[in-house]
Amino acid sequence: MKYAHVYALLLMLVFYTSCRGQNKTDLPKGTIKSENKEVITSHGPNRITRNIIQDRKGNIWIASWEGIFRYDGKSFTNITSKVSSARFFSVLEDRKGNLWFGSIGSGVYYYDGKSFQNFTTRDGLLNNDVGSIYEDKKGNIWFGVFGGASRYDGKSFWNYIINGDAMNEDRTGKTFPNRPPYEVNSIIEDKTGKFWFATRGNTFVYDGKTFTVFTHENKPFKNVRSIIEDKKGNIWLGGPDGLWCYDGSTFTNFTQKFVGYIYEDKKGNIWTSSERDNSQAWASSESFNDLSRVLSGYSANTAAWVLTRYDGKSLSNKKPTVTEITNKPMIFGILEGDKGSIWFGAVDGVYRYDGSTITSFNDTEAKK
Structure with missing residues (x-):
């Protein structure tokens, strides 16, 4: 089985403006809030875990298909189980300590520690499938969605749309309301203040005025899933x-295997989730029914992907x-906790690597 097919299809399945003057979209004052009803569990998620962060208090936050989990070092709490049944892809703590949760189909949930506020297309969000969230240097919150990206300045959404091989401010x-092509998988702001957008199509660099297609040897970087600045x-x-x-002038290729996520730890090591074999098949044209059939044949013993560390000194x-x-x-997703352990998400939940031992936090392990 060629697991690049599976990865491509999985992301396709689960991912299902105005910006000037009078054209911006102002949020309604009466947006409904849902009070928090936490559910403490003996284990973490049992299903796909897409993203992991650690907040300023040391709590681990996990975005999964079963909801948003918080781990305080002793127990897990499903924060969203009484709020939404959506599958969650992304999580961010902003500079004020508030949390943002990106879902597939239900937009964005803002959580201040006490209650939730849900933002969707009715409030100006470009699309309700939110795969990535990023906070820029000015405190704006960016959402990578199908069809482009939304920037939230605390009052309004300002949207940027992918149109074929181009990306422009709307x-x-x-x-x-439906799902257009070309989602934004990852967003960063580099040291120079330029924004990078990794999409299913081209990779774009935005200087605040113009979007430029990022190229290598006159060919655009396409289908980039993860992008970071070290x-x-x-x-x-x-x-x-x-x-x-890319160091600003020179490109270096470290592997030709499919890479789904990139993370830099405190020591400058680069961690990736990637294919283990050399299969480079890519099946963006496969149907969702094909995906369901393939996933049904998954086995816990199947080893197609690997967590890899590239030594920073070398x-x-x-x-x-x-x-x-x-x-x-x-x-x-991959995270280095404050104690140096590496957390990573997988098909069957979340794991922690302490340098010698890998610990699973799903229900199967909790029952042992």
Whole structure:
């Protein structure tokens, strides 16, 4: 089985403006709030875990298909089980300590620690399938969605739409109630203040006025799934064409295996979730029914993806030191906790690697 097919199809399945003057979309004052009703559990999620962060208090927040979980070091709490049945893809703590949760189909949930506020297309969000969330240097919150991106300044949404091979600011107040093509998988602001948008189509660089297609050897970087800037200012891109590093003038390719997520730890090591074999098949034309059939054949013993660490001290070498940590059918988000452990999401929940041992926090492990 070629698991690049599965990864592509999985993301397709689960991901299902005005910006000037009078054209911006103002949020209604009466947006409904839902009071928090937490549910404490003995375990973390049992299903796909897409994103993991740690807040300023040391709590681990987990975005999964079963909801948003908080782990305080002792127990797990499903924060959203009484609020929404949506599958969650992304989570962010903003500079004020508030939490933002991106869902598939139900828009964005804002959580101040006491209650929730739900933003959707009716409030000006470009699309209700939210795969990524990012806070810029000015405190604006960006949402990567199907069809483009939305920027929230605390009062209004300002939208940016992908139109084929181009991306532009929208000034008409347009939103997408259904799912258009070309979602934004990842957003960052680099040290120079430019924004990078990794999409299913082209990768775009935005200087605040113009979107430019990012290219290598006159070819656009396409289908980038994850993009980060490291401590040195290098840009890392991962997708079906492998793992790439761009230092502002030179491109370096570290692997041609499919890379789904990139993370830099405190020591400057680069962690990735990637294919283990060399299969580069990409099946964006496969149907959702095909995906369901393929996933039904998944086995817990199937090892198609790997959590990999690239040693930061050897990254300047042609052959850096690379360590494969563990194999899973699929690996998603990665986080380094404040105690140095590496957390990562998988098809069957969340795991923690302490440098020697890997611990699972799903229901199966809790019952042992």
